[in-house]
Amino acid sequence: MQNIDWKSLGFKYMNTHCHIRYVWRDGAWDKGELVSEPYLNMHIAAACLHYGQAAFEGLKAFRCKDGKARIFRPQANGERMFKTARRTCMAQVPVELFVDAVKRVVKANEDYLPPFGTGGSMYIRPLLIGSGAQIGVAPADEYTFIVMVMPVGPYYKGGLKPVRAIILDEYDRAAPQGMGDVKVAGNYAASLFAHETAKHAGYPVELYLDAKTHTLVEEFATSNFIGIKPDGTYVTPDSHSVLPSVTNKTLKQIAADLGMKVEVRPIPFEEIATFSEIAACGTAVVVTPVCEITRGSTVLKISGPDACGPVLQKLYETVQGIQYGELPDTHGWCVEV
Ligand code: COI
Helix, strand or coil: CCCCCHHHCCCCCCCCCCEEEEEEECCEECCCEEECCCCCCCCCCEHHHHHCCEEECCEEEEECCCCCEEEECHHHHHHHHHHHHHHCCCCCCCHHHHHHHHHHHHHHCHHHCCCCCCCCEEEEEEEEEECCECCCCCCCCEEEEEEEEEEECCCCCCCCCCEEEEECCCCCCCCCCCCCCCCEHHHHHHHHHHHHHHHHCCCCEEEEECCCCCCEEEEECCCEEEEECCCCCEEECCCCCCCCCHHHHHHHHHHHHCCCCEEECCCEHHHHHHCCEEEEEECCCEEEEEEEEEECCEEEECCCCCCCCHHHHHHHHHHHHHHCCCCCCCCCCEEEC
């Protein structure tokens, strides 16, 4: 066990023993190897550097109550990366290879997995890049697939403490027929300027509306949007340019299991004022309540700044309970290492 102050971990890079690295050449992936040096020796003409052939994923492993290490829904992330690779003309990582890679690297770094009861988890970051040299605009002829891991705590300081969000109408995240529904690195580059602007204005997160009409809610920069109606209905946007979040998919199922009504449909901006609770959800942020949304001179207050609403609290406790092995995993989401 590493000598780390597990309870005060934030969400930042930490070196661990190794990452796992696979290379695709001549139509096939190699067997992958554990590499301790956290650097790549890359060709200066690599397609990922010039033409953005870069995609990533985010998932977590947990030290459960029974002492075992489990990874949460790795197949779902593997399936999403498979789709992202297709959309960006990269070599696809078979889902079985993805899951095996994640298991191998978690196992090799098990002493970096935060102990049960500390609130920490192991963040798993798979990365797929076009590493072959390519100067004409075309897909690379070589790909590198890496999975790195690190222990993390909450993404936003304060865990379940609500955050303020802002809509910046001068910036869009993803075009209607663009790549918002896949996890390409460029989507995050597209959000950085707006993100820094929001942060400097005192808002930890920015919310995006649909790029075409700026009338419909899409998602936060790093996470999906969930709204809870006063009658307990769970509402989340239906849009081609929103990333299909594994956490949102999980929470929709949990909400349905708890007897809540779940609606996936367009959400007009004006509807924000009718929600009793709003959250950002994703692997990194889990369920982060949003207490207020600002757009220009309009400030929509959703909840008090100090407490998470009861429905989001229940969803948060249920998903975390399943992940840490305190509640039954009735859907078979947790994969033992
Ligand atoms: C995740 O939740 O894993 C994400 O990919 C968001 C990330 C950019 C911090």
